[in-house]
Amino acid sequence: MSAGTGPVSGADAGTQRTGRQDARTLARARRRAALRRAVRDLLRKPGGVAGRVILGFFGVLALLAPLLFPAETLEVTRTTQPKLASPYAGYPFGTDRYGISVLALVAWGARISLLVGISATVISMVLGTLVGIASGHFRNLLGAVLERLTDWFLVIPFLPLVIVLATVLGSSILNVVVVIGITSWPATARLVRAQTLSIEARPYVERSRALGAGEWHLVTRHVLPNVMPLVLANTTLTVAVAIASETTLSFLGLGDPFAVSWGKILDDAFGAGAITAGAWWYLVPPGVCVVLVVLAFTLLGRALEEVLDPRRRSA
Amino acid sequence: MGRYALRRAGTAAGTAVFVLVVNFFLFRLLPGDPIGLITRGRNMDADQIRALRAQLNKPVWQQFLDYATNPFSTGVDSVKYSRPVWGLIGERVGPTLLLVGTATVIATAVGLWIGIRAGWRPGQGFDRGSTAVTLLLYAMPEFWLGMLLLIAFGTGIGPLPALFPIGGISTPGVDTSTPAGWLDVARHLVLPATTIVLGYVAEYSLIMRASLVDEVHADYVTTARAKGLKDVEVRRRHALRNAMLPTSSLVLLNIGFVVSGAITVETVFSWPGLGLLTYDALRGPDIPLLQALFLLFSLSVIAVNLVADLLYGVIDPRVRT
Numbered sequence: 001m002s003a004g005t006g007p008v009s010g011a012d013a014g015t016q017r018t019g020r021q022d023a024r025t026l027a028r029a030r031r032r033a034a035l036r037r038a039v040r041d042l043l044r045k046p047g048g049v050a051g052r053v054i055l056g057f058f059g060v061l062a063l064l065a066p067l068l069f070p071a072e073t074l075e076v077t078r079t080t081q082p083k084l085a086s087p088y089a090g091y092p093f094g095t096d097r098y099g100i101s102v103l104a105l106v107a108w109g110a111r112i113s114l115l116v117g118i119s120a121t122v123i124s125m126v127l128g129t130l131v132g133i134a135s136g137h138f139r140n141l142l143g144a145v146l147e148r149l150t151d152w153f154l155v156i157p158f159l160p161l162v163i164v165l166a167t168v169l170g171s172s173i174l175n176v177v178v179v180i181g182i183t184s185w186p187a188t189a190r191l192v193r194a195q196t197l198s199i200e201a202r203p204y205v206e207r208s209r210a211l212g213a214g215e216w217h218l219v220t221r222h223v224l225p226n227v228m229p230l231v232l233a234n235t236t237l238t239v240a241v242a243i244a245s246e247t248t249l250s251f252l253g254l255g256d257p258f259a260v261s262w263g264k265i266l267d268d269a270f271g272a273g274a275i276t277a278g279a280w281w282y283l284v285p286p287g288v289c290v291v292l293v294v295l296a297f298t299l300l301g302r303a304l305e306e307v308l309d310p311r312r313r314s315a
Numbered sequence: 316m317g318r319y320a321l322r323r324a325g326t327a328a329g330t331a332v333f334v335l336v337v338n339f340f341l342f343r344l345l346p347g348d349p350i351g352l353i354t355r356g357r358n359m360d361a362d363q364i365r366a367l368r369a370q371l372n373k374p375v376w377q378q379f380l381d382y383a384t385n386p387f388s389t390g391v392d393s394v395k396y397s398r399p400v401w402g403l404i405g406e407r408v409g410p411t412l413l414l415v416g417t418a419t420v421i422a423t424a425v426g427l428w429i430g431i432r433a434g435w436r437p438g439q440g441f442d443r444g445s446t447a448v449t450l451l452l453y454a455m456p457e458f459w460l461g462m463l464l465l466i467a468f469g470t471g472i473g474p475l476p477a478l479f480p481i482g483g484i485s486t487p488g489v490d491t492s493t494p495a496g497w498l499d500v501a502r503h504l505v506l507p508a509t510t511i512v513l514g515y516v517a518e519y520s521l522i523m524r525a526s527l528v529d530e531v532h533a534d535y536v537t538t539a540r541a542k543g544l545k546d547v548e549v550r551r552r553h554a555l556r557n558a559m560l561p562t563s564s565l566v567l568l569n570i571g572f573v574v575s576g577a578i579t580v581e582t583v584f585s586w587p588g589l590g591l592l593t594y595d596a597l598r599g600p601d602i603p604l605l606q607a608l609f610l611l612f613s614l615s616v617i618a619v620n621l622v623a624d625l626l627y628g629v630i631d632p633r634v635r636t
Contacts, residue, residue, distance in 0.1 A: 151326075152333045155620060157575040160612040163593065167600045168344050240454070247456050248579060253598060266459060270583070275462055276481065278470050287459040294454040 031225070038229075041307040042300075048307075051236075051300035054292050062110040069104035074260065076100070084272070084279050094281035096265070097272035105265050106285045112261035113293070116177055117243035123181025124242070125188060125235050132192025133227065137200065137219055147193065153186040162245065166254040173256045180245045188234050192227050199226045229308040237301035240294045247290050262286040319628050319635040327621040334613040335383050342606055343375075386610055393604040395595060400607040404589065410484050411581070411588030413500075415573050418508045422515035423566055429516065430523025434558070435550055437528050445520065452517035458579035461510040465583060468506060479506050482585035507584040511577060515569070522565050527558040564627050571619030575612040 042048040072078050081091065081099040088094070093102035135146035162183050169175040199205060205222050213221075249255050250263025251270070265286040274282040343349075350367050370378070393400050429449070433442040452460075471477035480503050485491050489499045530536060531554065539553045574589065581590030589608065596604040628635050 148329070152330050155330050155613075155616055156334060156337070157572055157612045157616050159578055160575050160593070160609050163578075163597055164338075164341060164605060164609050167597055167602075167605060168341055244454075244456060248458070251456070251458055251579060252582070252594065263456075266456075266462070270462065275466050275470055278466060278472055280463075280466055280472060283459070283462050283466065287456065287463070290456055290459065291451065291454045295450060298450060298454060 038304075038307050042303055045303040045306065047299035047303035051296040051303065054296035055300070058110050058114065058289070058293055058296075061107055062114050065104075065107040065111055069101070069107055073104050074100055074108060084274070084277055084282065086279070087281050093285045094279070096282055097268060097274075102265070102282055102285055105260055106262070106289055108260045109262040109265055109286060110289065112173065112256075112259045113243055113246060113263070113290070116173065116180070116246045116261065117239050117293075119177045120180035120184065120242040120246070121235055121239045123177065124184040124238055125231060127182065128185035128188025128234075129192050129227065129231050131185065132189040133196050133219060133223055135189070136193040136196030137215070137223065146189075150186045150189045150193070153183075154190065158183060158245075159248065162249060163252065163254065166249060171254055171256055173259050176246060176249055176255055179249070180242050184238060184241055184245070188231065188238065191230060191234060195227050195230050196223050199223055233301055233304040233308055235301075236297050236304060240297035240301065243290065243297070244294050262290050316628060316635060320625055323621055323624045323628075327617050330617050331614060332383075334610065334617070335386060336379075338386075338606060338610050338613070339379050339382050342602060345602065393596075394601040395599050395604065396601075400604050403604065404592065404607060404611060407587065407589045407592045409588075410586060411574060411577060411590065414504065414507055414581070414586055414588060415511070415577055417504060418511035418515065419570060419573055421508070422512045423519060425512065426516040426519025427523050427562070430520035430562075431527060431550070431555065433520065434524035434527030435531065435554070437524075437531065442524070446524070449517040449520050452513050453521065455514070456579070457510055457514045457576070458583050460513060461507065461580050461583040464506050464510055479503075484587055503586075507580050507586050510580050510583075511573070514576075515573070518569070519562075519566060523558070523562045526561045527554060530554045530558045533557075560631050563630065564623060567623035567626060568620060570623075571616035574615060 043052065076098045079095075079099040081095045081101070083095060083097060083099045085091070085095045085099070091101050091103065093106065096102050096105060131146050131150060135143045135150065137143070138146075162179055165179045165183065166175065169179060199222065200218075205218065208218060208222060246255070246261060247263035247266070250261050251267045253267055255261060255264055255267075257264075263286075266283065269279070269282040269286075272279075272282075274280075349371055350364060370381075373381075387401055392398060393403055396403055429445050433445045436442060465481065466472060467475060468478045469481040480486065482503075484503050485496065485499050486503075490496045491500055533554075536549060536554050539549045544552075577586075577588065578590035578593050580586070581588050582594040585591060589611070592604070593608050595601070596608060
């Protein structure tokens with residue numbers, strides 16, 4: 001920053017404006033370069049590569065599912081196949097309790113599972129970042145209340161809270177997203193709060209405050225850009241948690257009964273007695289998909305943490 | 316220590332009040348006739364309904380005070396079982412503690428052992444292998460792992476015979492107070508406990524590894540080596556002493572969550588504990604039972620957290636400030 005703000009001192013209004021613009025373009029260029037470097041480092045890490053490949057595959061699968069398996073193949077009334085049949089030609093994963101191809105179900109499940117996981121994460125990240133910055137920045141009653149609230153939410157056991165909320169709100173895709181979103185933000189909020197406190201203790205923030213910067217300027221220009229890398233790494237980890245939570249909720253019968261997600265397939269399989277029937281083809285594919293996607297997001301998140309944390313980079 | 320303990324107890328009490336508030340008001344958001352929700356199809360005489368209505372007609376703050384002063388009141392019956400909820404819950408505590416206790420002890424021992432071996436030589440063969448396996452286990456939904464174990468060892472696939480029972484805590488008709496009965500329970504315990512162990516081994520070994528990796532290159536470890544101590548002694552008497560601090564706190568904190576984490580596993584294995592009861596309650600939904608279970612799960616986490624905090628204050632006096 002200091003290199004760009006240099007020419008400002010002792011100049012008239014015209015050059016002052018260009019000086020400020022210089023500073024801004026310089027800061028932006030530097031940020032872009034840092035981002036490029038981070039992305040390059042990330043893509044080179046084995047975890048980053050594996051994560052990218054797996055997620056690419058499931059992303060394409062989710063997009064193409066309606067083309068590969070037309071919606072009517074999922075209709076219970078249209079199928080002519082035997083029920084709970086082990087894999088055979090054209091049905092590599094066998095059929096489910098109604099005689100629908102498990103492969104088609106799994107492909108369609110990718111859409112709901114990814115959609116719910118990502119949307120819930122957006123809610124969780126926005127809430128977590130807002131609460132975290134606010135509770136770190138405002139050292140008054142508001143900050144204290146938000147900090148307490150974060151601590152309380154961290155202590156309440158996750159699964160029972162999710163179950164209670166889902167029961168109260170009723171089951172629909174939107175409600176599942178909301179429930180997971182509003183129960184998974186406290187960990188992010190705590191991280192962001194700690195980072196906010198550490199940034200606001202730095203001399204350049206004090207300098208900015210001394211020069212008369214307002215709260216809004218401080219938060220958006222100094223705190224937020226420095227918190228974002230942390231939020232980014234946390235986002236990928238939270239998607240993993242959100243997808244796992246969706247699977248658990250659907251397995252417990254709290255998901256949308258009309259939306260095919262991987263957890264819903266597992267719930268159906270469990271309910272249809274797939275275990276006593278030995279119908280492993282009904283259980284294995286949806287579970288493997290969950291494991292792969294959760295693993296991919298976890299690997300990406302860990303790789304991102306390493307890239308963004310200079311201490312870990314050297315280790 | 317006294318002031319530290321007092322402060323911690325105060326925080327725990329505050330959290331408990333928050334839980335009571337949430338538990339009271341959340342269930343008020345439910346649509347429909349509250350009496351219908353509580354009784355749901357059960358026959359009640361007009362006097363009982365009148366009494367319930369009188370209770371519900373009080374001001375909300377008074378209802379909350381009534382609830383907060385005696386949240387364990389046995390006045391409300393479970394919809395599904397038509398019995399007082401707390402009596403019902405009492406019967407289920409034993410099996411859950413047996414399952415979760417066994418699993419926690421094994422998971423802690425195995426997880427720490429793997430984490431120590433991996434973290435002491437980061438980047439080497441054992442570390443790479445164990446990190447890959449633990450990350451994979453970490454990504455697995457516990458109930459799915461349980462179903463796989465069940466189908467492989469309970470039902471039996473292909474050449475595999477059915478080695479373990481498919482569910483429940485004991486074979487019907489077997490007296491569980493005899494040694495033969497204990498053996499029967501132990502056989503039923505193997506698969507569900509293994510499922511929980513595999514899930515938590517992953518978590519604990521990752522935590523242990525991360526805390527040990529932080530210490531491996533510390534100056535005091537180099538000093539210990541320079542003194543000529545054996546590798547095992549450097550690890551056990553110097554590095555581990557410090558690495559155990561964050562790990563033990565996390566393991567202690569986790570115990571509170573293990574109980575509610577057993578909900579899905581107990582469901583898969585029809586283990587007659589609190590988890591299966593929760594599953595039954597939410598399938599109804601059995602609102603009074605669900606409300607009581609949520610309170611129990613939350614309060615037990617708060618209590619365990621308080622104990623963990625106090626223990627941590629004893630282990631590491633620095634946190635008392």
